[in-house]
Amino acid sequence: MTHSSSVVDGNQFAVHLSDVWKMFPGVVANAGVELCVRRGTIHALLGENGAGKSTLMNVLAGVYRPDRGQLKLHGQVHSFRNPADALSAGVGMVHQEFRLIPSFSVAENVVLGSAPSLIQPRQLEAEVAAMAKKFGLRVDPTQPLWQLSMGERQKVEILKVLWRDASVLILDEPTTVLTPSEVDELAEILRRMAQDGRSIIFISHKLHEVSGICSEATVLRQGKTVATSLDMAATDAAELARLMVGSSPVAPDRPEVATPGDPLLELTELRASGDRGIDAFSNITFQVNSGEIVGIAGVAGNGQRELADVIAGLRPSTQGSVTLNGADVTAARPQQRFRAGLAYIPEDRLGVGLAPRLSITDNAILRIYRQQRRGPFIVAEKALAYCKYLITRFGVRSGDPGGPIAALSGGNLQRLLVGRELDGQPSVVVAAQPTRGLDVQGVKAIQDLLLDQRKAGAAVLLISEDLDELLTLTDRLLVMEGGVIRGEFDPRTVSRHEVGMAMLADTNATTR
Template identity: 40%
Template sequence: MGAAADITIDTARAAEGRPLLALEGVSKRFGKLQALSEISLDFKAGEVHCLLGENGAGKSTLCNLIFGSHAPDTGLMRFQGREWSPSGPAEALQSGIAMVHQHFSVVPRMSVVENLMLGQARGRLRHREQAALIRAMTAKFGLDVNPDAIVGELSVGERQRVEIVKCLMREPRLLVLDEPTAVLPPEEIGALLDIVRRVADDGRAVILVTHKLAEIAKVADRVSVLRGGKLVTSLPMQGTQMGDLVRAMVGREVTSLESALASSLAGIARAEKQGDGPHKYALVCDGITVRDAGGAVRLDNFTLEIAPGEVVGLAGVEGNGQTELGRVLAGLSPPTSGRFFIGEAEMTHASAAQITAQGAGIVPEDRHAVACVTGMSLAENIFLNKLGQFTRFGLLNRTALTEAAKGLMQDYDVRAAGPEIAFGSLSGGNQQKAVLGRELTLDPLVFLLAAQPTRGLDIGAVEAVYRQIRLAASRGVGVLLISSELDELIAASDRILVLYRGKVVGEKPARPDQREAIGALMSGHA
């Protein structure tokens, strides 16, 4: 099929309400895992169609079939009335289907205009002409992207907008967004949903994969729920109750995330905060300050003590020093000044391996960059810091490794076809649970840093993650929980500190009646 001229919006078809894309009995299996089973579903132009489901329910697999990254084993797909069996993503793009994946595909060192023209510009890049086209596109959809900015210097939300502009430059009929808000701070989610609405109102079909019910309520025209690779329900959003969607997604009654967490954590005993174990403190931060390459202060005199068995939440809009603190505590970058201790041992200039050996479990905010090796197996990633236990004379005992991995998968509800599959093939939620399981089974475990541990997770997985964190605390592990999800911090923490522009601006008890006060501190209002 040809270029953009062949991909004009068929308003007559949209007006008649005919499906732009239809799936009939589509199934897909990966080894022992039945990822999708007999899915029949359609998507219409001018409509935002939300896909909802637990991690591993098959949502990303469905999107990848549509985009040509995988081919269905059985069933039929039709796009614009014709049979659709793309040979790969290149054919999908040429035919009018574009996809924004969970993880960014932009090149950090290049400018926005250079990234957007990769694979599209022929011959010499006409920078000024292309920048003008990008400005026109961003103005049309309210995307607010500077064509001359270096991508690596943009915020997470700005980079997400670049990904969307990159797709829209191709004038697609169908735009697939796989968890586009999972990496966004709360204040940027609303802006992105407004863009999604504008794209659909322009006559295009939008498939939006998300776990967040508030987003669905705001933007969806239709919602389809997957569970265990099967289509549970598909219905118009208007008149649909959120409780019905949650019940369809998890297969049980859940009134809200807050009540689910409260119920799940209620039976876990709280450890005595002082003198409960060999250490007086699990973590001590003494005046940690971080300056960036330009000399700007990113973290200012951060001081904190966490007792064994205590969960301290760190709240704040992203970009206020949390990332810098996490990198320091993980041993990925040294502080400009100040020091920190794990137990009684100073670890200020220690390596990541030394920090792990001292008993610090690290769940970083960017699991793909620093927490796993996606090309290695699930079993190898689960025991990434313990592979020596399964090695003899330089050879890895894969049988023992696989058996041990099966036990941890069961304990932490990591759902996959088996321990031997590639880590990169797991859903985001199952990757996160595997990383959490690896870090929580360190021996000894004195301190746990959990940075954005539930980003991109469904309500059931969120509940499971915080239950494991609180169980660790009940055993005397001190926890620093960094999250932009205030309701989760209140439910899972003992007390909450607030970071604003790199400084601690207040501390509050983790209680629902403190939500407004904590929110005010996050906004810079003392």
């Protein structure tokens, strides 16, 4: 149900969000956000991961209801109860994960949910084709969806929103699934839609793409608006990067300078494909030495997750080599790499590092159950004793060790997982986002464990999106963007700004 009133001020804005607050337990996702989007423009919504972009757009699209704040479309106040309300008021969102049915044709997908009661395929296809032509979307309405590339599927999602005659289109990081030429095509499509009088909100954290497409930008940081309706033509990229990553001082308690020893982890010319079959990263060459922490900074989705998986042996590399303690393990299985001294703390804790439906004990013995066998049996007492040992040594707050692992809080899950991985005194530790989502105490505990490993002479590779964490903990900092290393920095001397610029790949034309 939508409530409307005849407020006239701000009438020039297609979208006007003011003082939007949205809180989740323990997190303030939006703290008084402002957003003004002019009719017929392409507006960039910029911010790092966790800055509150997606939450804000979910508020605008009716997925979340704001705790406080006002939402005006074309001068009229609205209050959406669900996405259908938002759609009928003309707000459509193209999500990152497409919601399409592979066995349906393009036309059927486009009209899904708002089809006439009597479906006449020919006529629908003709209508969809006409709409696609008008906006320069090159898709064949009769083609079954499963035959389409990711870029083409995105066009179907855009058509879906246009079919419902949305005047405001939200695109959530639309370029992540696209090839460079498809990005250019998308830009052209968006321009046509803007000329048609529609307003487009383009969520991104890639500055170089946004600057060519959008005319204005709003920047969020930590749930707050740091800049509203910046004129993109008059703002240089350096300024935008500064706005996005901020300039907070680096925490002082950095560890002593390391005296690195032998290289324990060496990557040479490494390359691998992502889930969609295109290169996730290529030409990655670096080494991590005994007694140092090397950090990898970067915005999510730039190949870091795949890199960690390749090092751990969970994803095949297509080129290059991985060397552990001087031994080539490029073709080795995950268990062989573990035995060779590799500990891997995966980004996805419950689901990769831990088995969600099993007990705490079952999860504790994942790495050592092979040593706890008597005949075909796992000795229950040994398993329980080991679980209790991990719980005590790493300060896991848990109830019954036989209870379900999923009952543990995030911090305790991570303590158990990190503890289990580090207990075997690994020589190489790969930690992907090890402190993400943890509370302050949990963050500290995990960071201390990593520093202990460094002191004990392990080579630690820390992949993180938290720039402060990287600048505090690491001895060397690499920045990954678009699947390649964009630069190496000394975290003791580099400024956040420089790292931020490299993360956003605004190093002139060296983008992919």
